[in-house]
Amino acid sequence: MTTADRFNLAGKVALITGAAGGIGRVTAARLADEGASVVVTDIDEQACNELTDELTAQGHRALGTALDVTDKDSADAAVATAASTLGHVDLLINNAIVACPVPQKLHEAPISLWNTDLDVIVKGAVHCCQAVLPSMMERRAGAIVNVVSVNAFAFYGHPSYSAAKAALVSFTRSLAVEYGPFGIRANAVNPGTIRTPAWAEQEAKDPAVFDALTQWYPLGRIGSPEDVAAAICFLASGSASWITGSVLTVDGGLTAGNSVMARSVEGN
Ligand SMILES: NC(=O)c1ccc[n+]([C@@H]2O[C@H](COP(=O)([O-])OP(=O)(O)OC[C@H]3O[C@@H](n4cnc5c(N)ncnc54)[C@H](O)[C@@H]3O)[C@@H](O)[C@H]2O)c1
Numbered sequence: 559m560t561t562a563d564r565f566n567l568a569g570k571v572a573l574i575t576g577a578a579g580g581i582g583r584v585t586a587a588r589l590a591d592e593g594a595s596v597v598v599t600d601i602d603e604q605a606c607n608e609l610t611d612e613l614t615a616q617g618h619r620a621l622g623t624a625l626d627v628t629d630k631d632s633a634d635a636a637v638a639t640a641a642s643t644l645g646h647v648d649l650l651i652n653n654a655i656v657a658c659p660v661p662q663k664l665h666e667a668p669i670s671l672w673n674t675d676l677d678v679i680v681k682g683a684v685h686c687c688q689a690v691l692p693s694m695m696e697r698r699a700g701a702i703v704n705v706v707s708v709n710a711f712a713f714y715g716h717p718s719y720s721a722a723k724a725a726l727v728s729f730t731r732s733l734a735v736e737y738g739p740f741g742i743r744a745n746a747v748n749p750g751t752i753r754t755p756a757w758a759e760q761e762a763k764d765p766a767v768f769d770a771l772t773q774w775y776p777l778g779r780i781g782s783p784e785d786v787a788a789a790i791c792f793l794a795s796g797s798a799s800w801i802t803g804s805v806l807t808v809d810g811g812l813t814a815g816n817s818v819m820a821r822s823v824e825g826n
Pocket of ligand 1: 575753
């Protein structure tokens, strides 16, 4: 990384949910590299503690704490622990998901799938925002980055996930408008396919799944957690100080158009 790639987060306390996952882990490390003190949270407490130990061993300030985003008390407790140990949370990254199987048929999808996606993605972000907003409002500063997905804007095969991510885009805009007057920004990062453990089940079924997906990406590759972490750190940083309510798409050009369709029209 060159100095031109850097986003200064020195002196900030950043809390990330789902930090033990593919994007969460890399983002936690990038936040720390940019100078933030990082509250490493996940439902998987052991994984949080291991990541925290790694970051601490590298000389970063980090605190690991279990946080189940579906439980408001858990969110409140994690934010309180962070405040008493590292300081008030300046930056919140809502990143947690449960990687659910893609239902074969929409009308047969169990309602439990809908409950999981809506509970973790939508209500989870609400719980965490409710936990951090009072202190951000008091200090008249803060930044929230919600990790959404290209599935929020078009259908790619997972109805409940798509609907939950679309709701999270809407919630991002509500936050931006309601809390802008308090100096609090809220934005979304919108990734395309990223190779992470969330894909483990599909990859086990079809080891070539990422090769098959590559054809849809104008930049000729699927994304990495590093691609998403950089966008998150940008939106969390002062470099984005007049950006709020926006969605930053990080998808290698996937949603810019459809080259396979274009080629078929041109007969190439
Ligand atoms: N991987 C992709 O292709 C992709 C594409 C677009 C968007 N995204 C988004 O990126 C974010 C991270 O995805 P990922 O691929 O790293 O997923 P991942 O499955 O690797 O990580 C998700 C993490 O969330 C944690 N988690 C699950 N339930 C939780 C709960 N109730 N409370 C707190 N933590 C919980 C899991 O333990 C896990 O560590 C998600 O918001 C996802 O929707 C991913």
